[in-house]
Amino acid sequence: MLGAPEVLQFGKNFIRLIHAKRCLDVGTFTGASALAWALALPTDGEVASFDVDHTALNAVGTPIFDKHTEIKQKIKFQLGPAVDALDKLIFDGESGKWDFAFIDADKQNYPKYYEKCMTLLRSGGVIFIDNALWSGKVATDPNNLTEMGKAIDETNKLIAADEKADNMLLNLGDGCHVVFKK
Numbered sequence: 001m002l003g004a005p006e007v008l009q010f011g012k013n014f015i016r017l018i019h020a021k022r023c024l025d026v027g028t029f030t031g032a033s034a035l036a037w038a039l040a041l042p043t044d045g046e047v048a049s050f051d052v053d054h055t056a057l058n059a060v061g062t063p064i065f066d067k068h069t070e071i072k073q074k075i076k077f078q079l080g081p082a083v084d085a086l087d088k089l090i091f092d093g094e095s096g097k098w099d100f101a102f103i104d105a106d107k108q109n110y111p112k113y114y115e116k117c118m119t120l121l122r123s124g125g126v127i128f129i130d131n132a133l134w135s136g137k138v139a140t141d142p143n144n145l146t147e148m149g150k151a152i153d154e155t156n157k158l159i160a161a162d163e164k165a166d167n168m169l170l171n172l173g174d175g176c177h178v179v180f181k182k
């Protein structure tokens with residue numbers, strides 16, 4: 001599912017506010033979130049977008065990106081598990097060199113995505129975690145969560161307890177957990 005338009009717009013505003021140049025996009029789907037970040041970045045900005053499946057990207061996003069090469073040249077779409085891709089960036093010495101991350105792939109891996117994106121972000125960088133309220137269930141029905149809901153709840157608690165971060169969990173879209181790396 002696409003990120004909610006208000007979440008994508010909010011992210012674009014943050015990217016401009018923190019003068020971001022390098023964005024991690026965990027979960028490509030059609031490429032809508034990668035497009036949003038690319039539109040907010042300067043000409044020399046870059047988005048690394050990860051997904052295990054490029055069916056939706058090829059069907060919906062690629063025909064649009066092909067017509068707009070100035071946007072396409074800012075985005076690198078990588079096929080494969082995002083955990084592996086983030087680990088490779090860390091292995092390649094990319095820690096502390098990214099400005100913004102959007103976490104919006106498989107929910108079970110959210111805690112791992114959070115930790116890896118925190119490693120990759122510079123001080124002052126920002127992470128958005130999408131679906132952080134999980135239709136409100138993490139607040140209203142915390143004892144009856146699915147495995148996906150439990151992973152989101154775990155991530156929210158991990159963030160709240162993280163001394164390396166300041167955070168705000170917003171009722172925006174399906175919940176947007178905004179994290180500031182100190």
Ligand SMILES: C[S@@+](CC[C@H](N)C(=O)[O-])C[C@H]1O[C@@H](n2cnc3c(N)ncnc32)[C@H](O)[C@@H]1O
Nearest residue numbers: 001002003027029032033051052081082105106
């Ligand atoms: C909610 S969609 C992403 C939507 C996109 N961020 C947007 O706003 O347009 C989630 C995506 O995560 C991908 N995904 C699922 N498991 C994954 C994994 N292990 N690694 C990378 N991507 C994964 C799915 O294939 C799906 O396209």
